[in-house]
Amino acid sequence: MRRRPLTEAFSQAVSYLFTLQSLSYLTLGTGIGLLFGAIPGLGGTTALALLIPMTFGMEPDSAIVLVGGIMGGVPFGGSLSAILLNTPGAAPNAATCFDGYPLARQGKAGTAIGAAATASALGGLIGVGVMLAVIPIAKAIVLLFGPPEFFMLAVLGLSAIAVSTGGKLIRGLISGGFGLMFAFVGFDDVGGGLRYTAGIEYLWDGVQLVPALIGLFAIAEMIKLLTVGGSVATIGGPAIIDRVLDGVKSVFSNLTTLLRGSAIGSFIGAVPGVGGTVASFLSYTFTRQISREPETFGQGNIQGIIASEAANNAKDGGSLIPTLAFGIPGSAEMAVFLGVLVLHGLEPGPRLLLEHENVIYGLIMALSLACVLASAVGLVLARFLVLVTRTDVQYLAPIVISVALIGAYALQSSLGDVVAAMVFGVIGYFMVRFDYPRITMVIALVLGGIAERSYHQSLMMSDGSLGIFFTRPVADVLLALIIISLTLPALRLLARRLRK
């Protein structure tokens, strides 16, 4: 088969995308993405899963454009609820809460939204650019990671995030430990038996991530607000958004943070199974650790928003690499996206790149445009969205709790998910009250399965020897990063004392 030049496929995709029909699908997808992203607990995976049947009668190109719009819109939608409600629309937006929400409470929600919109758009574009550049060498990169490396990567994700919890390293690791134990609940892939289910049938499939997220963030936050009363924003007065442009400008004055976050997001996104949560938190952690003012993070430092949002959006481009090139989904969202491709007769893998280049480039273009479109729409709507922070919590809480619990049910049509979300809501509330970071528990829930599977696969490869984790170059590099991340607070303290 003759392979068409890249430029031909690219120009074909561009000419298709800039038709009225495609732009309509793109706008619709972006709007749906923003909505699903902003509603805590729904997110991109739910949006794609619920909309798969709707794309059935569509042309593959149109379906891909619609899906690209959704994937581009979800991350920024999630950052809006993270900033305004301290409730991430999805797990990858959780890092945005750390500094976005404090800014909202200081009456600077507009600045935070402006920075998030710009970092999202630029991060998304950089991620797509990286994808275009990396596709030719993608296979070699992905093949560097075997089970020992995946195990080390999971441990690195957990330790790096515990360090990033602002002086709560021990409690962060404890939360992670409990999160891992939750992740072990259910059917054991290796031994084939059930663990920690207490005879509850719902738990046979394990603790589901989305209800846990809804509980730990959306419901816990609402319980907390209900006990305090008032509104999300502690600063009173009219909801004037006059600093959106300040947020936009702040991204350009922190270009290094943007580029670093985008690079981390693209790289982590390309590693199958790790996903955007690790990307945004690693980016946040790294930015905080190398900052000259690490103590300002968590208090409303704009760099925290830029770092996490750039990585969160850049990871989409990165995670398309293994999804399209090898049929290995980089995240749950990508796994659902694979379903969309297969539904439309597009078999993921190297042949897809050879035979359907126009579809691939159409998707890339759609994703790029959706990133910009979502941010533009978000900026326009920021003035109205910020009113959410001024709403009386007695109105806000029942509405958010209702929508969040409906979202929990909608994912799998399971009442068990509704109960699980409520249980995790109470757990999350007490974690907030006793100052135990919730995010390490979430990361552990995400990484627990990968960690355990990789651990057993590694031991099978080495006939039970733990040495396999220490004798492979990439695993060694990751181990070094784990040690550095765990000892960095102590080393920093030591350096400060020596300086004195």
Added chain:
Amino acid sequence: MDVDSLRRARVPLVLILIMVGALIGSYDYEPSARALPVLVAWTTIGLLLLEFLVQLGTPLGRRIETFFQSKTDEEESQPVPVSRALMYAVGWPGFLVVMTVFVGILPAVLVYVCLSLKFVGGKSLSRALIVALAVTAFAWALFEWSMSYQLYRGVLMGASGF
């Protein structure tokens, strides 16, 4: 060692008991199935012991706190008052879940939002009803109308339970 330190140290102590329970339970499983859970449980118990020492405020605890930079946010970690507000905050969503099981999602949301606004928020009945109807209509429009997705109907309406 003051009363506050002892009170704060109760949290890691309770968590140690929970984790020890999980650890003991782990030994019921096959060696391969319990390998990583046991490792995680022991590590977490170790960390909880460190946290226990930190919260007790002993000299060793203070050293650990300094080394790990593991300070406690005094504002956040105040004792949790079992107040009426907390009971309402947890009880009302619990009421929503129970209602959902019996009458289904949409009627439960309507009743929950309305009653919550009226009795917890102190809003007028007409305002509470308008907001409740708006939220229910939004949920219906988003899921049932636009996505043809049937929300749970409730065991009293003939739907199966869990």
